[in-house]
Amino acid sequence: MTIDNLLPKSKMAVLAASTNPTTVLTTQNTKTLLALLSPAFANSLYLATILQRLLSTTTLFLLFRSYLLSIFLLQQSYHASQILLIQSLYASSIACQNAYWASKKGTRLLWRSTEGMRKKLFMEFMIFVLGGGNQLILVLFWPGWIIVGGGIWGVWSLCG
Incomplete structure (x- = not known):
């Protein structure tokens, strides 16, 4: 038995290459390297496809979960805004009632x-008007003007 029989051919090529630096890998050695x-x-490649599938599944799962979470948060914020609106309506109605009262x-008050001030002002005005103060004010506030004015208007509408 020789050493050539004990070693596989690929190891023989490596040994041959290490002993003789000018030896170039032959096509047979390249084929064995590709075979290895x-x-x-x-x-x-199999692991890469599995990883890609896991990644896509995880991504889809996360997207679906985030979609469901966003819908849930939207519904909860809608309900919370309705509750706040009703409470603010109640509070503002109470505030308006208190402000009106x-x-x-x-x-x-x-x-x-x-x-007292109104009584004094009215007394001064009556003294001024009726006490001989200003005759123009007495003429303007004379109650007979209603009768005189109504008569003038009736004559004017009949003749006019």
């Missing part, structure tokens, strides 16, 4: 507080 590497390439009460 082709299962690795096949396995790596306060303004009504304030107006009434203001009117009552000016009663």
